[in-house]
Amino acid sequence: MAKDHCLIVRAAGKQLDLLRGEASRIAKEANITWWTDRAEIGTRFCFEDSKSKDSFALTCDGLGISCQDG
Template sequence: MPKENCLIVRAAGQRLDLLRGEAARIAKGANAGWWTDRAEIGTRFCFEDFKSKELFALTCDSLGITCQDG
C-alpha cells in the first residue's frame, strides 16, 4: 500500500479510538478509504487522498494530538 498520504500519530487508548472515529468520518465524507498500520513510534493513519490526510492533520491539531508525516 502506498504511504504518501499517511500521518504517524502518538496516541493510545481512548484518544486513539477517538482518532479512528474521526478518520472514518473524514474518509466517508470524501468517499475514500483509510487504514492504520503500526509504526515504530505510534500508529500510522493512511488515506487514499491527500485532502483527507490534511483534514485529519487539522483534526489532530485541534485535539492537541501530535502527528507527523509518515
C-alpha cells in the same frame, strides 16, 4: 496501497479510538478508503488522498494530539 498520504500519531486508548472515529468520518465524507498500520513510534493513519490526510492533521491539531508525516 501506496502510503503517500500517511500521518504517524502518538496516541493510545481513548485518544486512539477517537482518532479512528475521526479518520472514518473524514474518509466517509470524501468517499475514500483509510487504514492504520503500526509504526515504530505510534500508529500510522493512511488515506487515499492528500486532502483527507490534511483534514485529519487539522483534527489532530485541534485535539492537541501531535502527528507527523509518515
